Amino acid sequence: MSTAPANAAAPHEIRIVLCHTSHPGNIGGAARAMKTMGLERLHLVNPKHFPSAEADAMAAHAADVLASASVHSHLDQALAGTVFVAACTARSRGLSHAVLTPRETAARLAHEASRGPVALIFGPEKYGLTVEEVSRCSVIAMIPANPQYSSLNLAAAVQLLAYEIRLALEATETYPQEAFEPAPYEDVERLFEHLEQTLYDIEFLDPRNPKRLMQRLRRLFQRARLEREEVNILRGILAAAQKRQRSG
Amino acid sequence: MSTAPANAAAPHEIRIVLCHTSHPGNIGGAARAMKTMGLERLHLVNPKHFPSAEADAMAAHAADVLASASVHSHLDQALAGTVFVAACTARSRGLSHAVLTPRETAARLAHEASRGPVALIFGPEKYGLTVEEVSRCSVIAMIPANPQYSSLNLAAAVQLLAYEIRLALEATETYPQEAFEPAPYEDVERLFEHLEQTLYDIEFLDPRNPKRLMQRLRRLFQRARLEREEVNILRGILAAAQKRQRSG
Numbered sequence: 001m002s003t004a005p006a007n008a009a010a011p012h013e014i015r016i017v018l019c020h021t022s023h024p025g026n027i028g029g030a031a032r033a034m035k036t037m038g039l040e041r042l043h044l045v046n047p048k049h050f051p052s053a054e055a056d057a058m059a060a061h062a063a064d065v066l067a068s069a070s071v072h073s074h075l076d077q078a079l080a081g082t083v084f085v086a087a088c089t090a091r092s093r094g095l096s097h098a099v100l101t102p103r104e105t106a107a108r109l110a111h112e113a114s115r116g117p118v119a120l121i122f123g124p125e126k127y128g129l130t131v132e133e134v135s136r137c138s139v140i141a142m143i144p145a146n147p148q149y150s151s152l153n154l155a156a157a158v159q160l161l162a163y164e165i166r167l168a169l170e171a172t173e174t175y176p177q178e179a180f181e182p183a184p185y186e187d188v189e190r191l192f193e194h195l196e197q198t199l200y201d202i203e204f205l206d207p208r209n210p211k212r213l214m215q216r217l218r219r220l221f222q223r224a225r226l227e228r229e230e231v232n233i234l235r236g237i238l239a240a241a242q243k244r245q246r247s248g
Numbered sequence: 249m250s251t252a253p254a255n256a257a258a259p260h261e262i263r264i265v266l267c268h269t270s271h272p273g274n275i276g277g278a279a280r281a282m283k284t285m286g287l288e289r290l291h292l293v294n295p296k297h298f299p300s301a302e303a304d305a306m307a308a309h310a311a312d313v314l315a316s317a318s319v320h321s322h323l324d325q326a327l328a329g330t331v332f333v334a335a336c337t338a339r340s341r342g343l344s345h346a347v348l349t350p351r352e353t354a355a356r357l358a359h360e361a362s363r364g365p366v367a368l369i370f371g372p373e374k375y376g377l378t379v380e381e382v383s384r385c386s387v388i389a390m391i392p393a394n395p396q397y398s399s400l401n402l403a404a405a406v407q408l409l410a411y412e413i414r415l416a417l418e419a420t421e422t423y424p425q426e427a428f429e430p431a432p433y434e435d436v437e438r439l440f441e442h443l444e445q446t447l448y449d450i451e452f453l454d455p456r457n458p459k460r461l462m463q464r465l466r467r468l469f470q471r472a473r474l475e476r477e478e479v480n481i482l483r484g485i486l487a488a489a490q491k492r493q494r495s496g
Binding site: 029032033035036037038058060061062102143144145146149150151152153155156159160163166167170 | 277280281283284285286306308309310350391392393394397398399400401403404407408411414415418
């Protein structure tokens, strides 16, 4: 048993992930917002236009953040290696994740970042994140807003969260962390695949509506923040169930 | 002696004042930022382009905030009637006003807004507010930022402060306020004119460098938050000094 190091979280462990962004100006604005608050790791999932002169213009003196941005075709790639993921959404969701304020989200990200890479993801301008994308996250960040008009500009939302993250990093305490080795994102996703296949194998999943159930299960395990060893144990159980079914 | 009413501050008492804005898109972005946080009173001092299609586009569903914006040729007009003014700046200033965090500024604005209109002013994109403009304010709001790149986009800065104001208004306590009748802005400005004239009359002001001294005096009185009755008293003293000088 070893305790995790008590180092304060570093900004470079915090990824900002923009999914399916329509307007390149917002990518540039987000890069500027990040840099003003000391964040540098920008990940873009399937951006409509990138690179783009408009993004460069809006980035102002944050061209380096744009130049070093990682571009992916799927959210999974942007989240690879992360140990904690929060999703920023404007609406509350049918599947009740824990919903945190920006301040609470920032405190959580700063805390978890002492264990490894963490991510905060934002959806496209008009529609926000899909339920499936949100199901890859442990918590939802919701910005308190005017109920009559709650739709912040994307770069403005990034500015606001990045500001709270900066304050939270400054306030991060250096108490020793509890012993906890979180499972990396890929391992958890492989567990969900294994789980879904097993549920088919054992004819538990309703083939007419498999998604709903999987999302509920995802929510349960995401909320639990699985450890590496726990994933191994669960997959062992699934493998055993599959074997029993095949031989049954 | 009467105590001020204990009503919570209302968002409509809070003005956002943008001075000499260069890019109309930022005016639209600021309007959107305000409306998402429930603020509606936008004042524009000498904007470079307004009204503008670009402002409308960036305002999205906050067109009503733009449509009802007041346009002025001088900052004094935008501040008329206010009882408290804060200036958002990126640099600290030679004249040491109290410098508050966004959170402290928002708490102060929410508190003072229970007494009458208050304002939060922002300078132009490239240069920020002048020393003379800042000298019209009681406190400075400074956004904590990356020392290597501290220049937020204007609309993003408005978003951040508007967010803190929303949180502060929600948290405003309803304890009875201390008895205090602040002097309106115009009265304080007339006092400063009277003071400057008097200092000339009594040959105290150095005609080669009058501004520096007046700014120091402004700072003193702005920090003191003058009451209406105190202004009357001070002006009475000035008038007496002038009369004595003329007849001396």
